[in-house]
Amino acid sequence: MKPLEIPTMDMTSKEVMRRIEISGDMLLNMGPQHPSTHGVINFLVQTDGEVMKRAIPEVGYLHRSLEKIGERCTYNGYMPYTDRVDYITAMCANQGWAMAVERLLGITVPKRAEYCRTIACELNRISSHLVSAGTMAMDIGAVTPFPYALREREYINDLLEELCGARLTYNYLRIGGVAFDLPSNFEEKLGTFLDHFEKILVEFNRLITYNEIFIKRLAHLAPIPAAMAIDYCLVGPNLRASGVQFDVRKDLPYSVYPEFQFDAPVGKGEVGTVGDSWDRFWCRCEEMRQSCRILRQCLAQIPKEGGTMAKVPRKIKLPEGTEAYSRIESARGDMQYYVIAGAGENAYRVKIRTGSFTAMGIIDVLSRGLMIADLVALIASLDVVAPEIDR
């Protein structure tokens, strides 16, 4: 084997630390095990007293080489790994992969399976937003909403457990459909949950979203203008909070989303500046309500009969070099899979572009001039999930 040519390194992390140190400021390592970082991320914080000059994100602690693993697995065999890309919204990560391979194969998924997928994904979106909203409140000092959010998430976990047997890493979707049909009584249970949850959302908004202390803490904090959000490629609720009307489910419709009536909430700067941390929080709360709307329509419209799997060859082999690109709206926004087919039964290259990864890139710029305590709120409001950054 020919030795690899190694490009020269302009700068290493040690070099960055050294430069900060000689500037005379204080250098703090926030993380990698800091509770507010939602996983294993390190922030190199350069501060002058309590005001930050800069916070440099250091990621990679959870790098599992999922893209490389994708080159070694069969297309079906990679599905459980996609759960681990984003363990809080595993269903959406499943769907992105399934859609990319279905696009390569040219399969149409049966209608009932698409509805099962939508139900699963929207339930998962609610549970993800509940974790995000609950932990964000907890990070900035309000501990009470967190168990409230987790209690509701437990119902969803139970529902999803009935659906696919797992509570976190579902592996529910298959290429060409879903693994199981809805269990008996599932629709009634889901209906009961929605009746209960819609009331809880009102309560949750009263408890925390429109809480005066909460608003004072988050309004005007780290606003992201729309142009900047696009430039840094923010996606999902973070982008919409900045006032950009874009939702993959609405603008590039996939699956059965064109059949539903729902809104993509956009930040309006109701209590502060457009695109501030409160707007991002509010967007997620509002999205949960919209997901409930979608779920209700799912229950009303789901075809009573029909298979849950399309005809898929047992061994998936694709013409070498063909490529596909899939975009779905995960809870953290536009999630994209870029797949190039290999000669055998596995892919030649898998690239996963996730919302958290690009969201991390903006923290360095936004943190300049913030207080250290506000960095915690900023990270929480961007809703980054560490495994999704590193993959």
Added chain:
Amino acid sequence: MTFEEIHQRLAGKFGAAIGPLAPANKDSFAVVPAAEIVAICRHLKDDPDLAFDCLMNLSSVDWPKKNQIEIVYHFWSYAKRHSFILKVALDRAAPAIASVESVWKAADWLEREQFDLMGVQFDGHPDLRRIMMPDDWVGFPLRKDYKEQPSWHNITTTRENSLEGYVRLDEFRKKVAEAASATAQASGAAAPTAPDKDAAAAKKEVLQ
């Protein structure tokens, strides 16, 4: 605008530098020379009809057979709601290309990732250093001929096989039976109280 229209518009500005659109049926892309990438990207962003305000994805593909590393740019326009794909082929021995960080800020982290995992040098990048792997890691994991170093700072990167020394149950029974018969033959009928044999017999009992 469709892919064809965007392609025509680009070809009108840059002429032969923009390669033909291929493949025709699925997500098509155009290959462009590395030297002009920044000018093309700048035009893609600034042209009011194209208005590609977002670099959606930047990935790279290793092709050892062609001796190339391909950089793939996925563009998206929030203003016009259209997308486009460009590819650049680089020499595999020393892959280097100009950074588009000056055009889209999102390229900062996306390029760092490809630098780290694929070993592509992005000239003009403000902060080009490893992002996922440690600074002193050797090699680029996403290359096809990548071999992981056996250890890093005395931390081994391989794990012992927990199945090593594992014997299948039927083989284990056979072994026990063989051992029992061997000891029976060796010692004859007399003095059968060797501790080895006791242990073997006890194991046999447990297994049966």
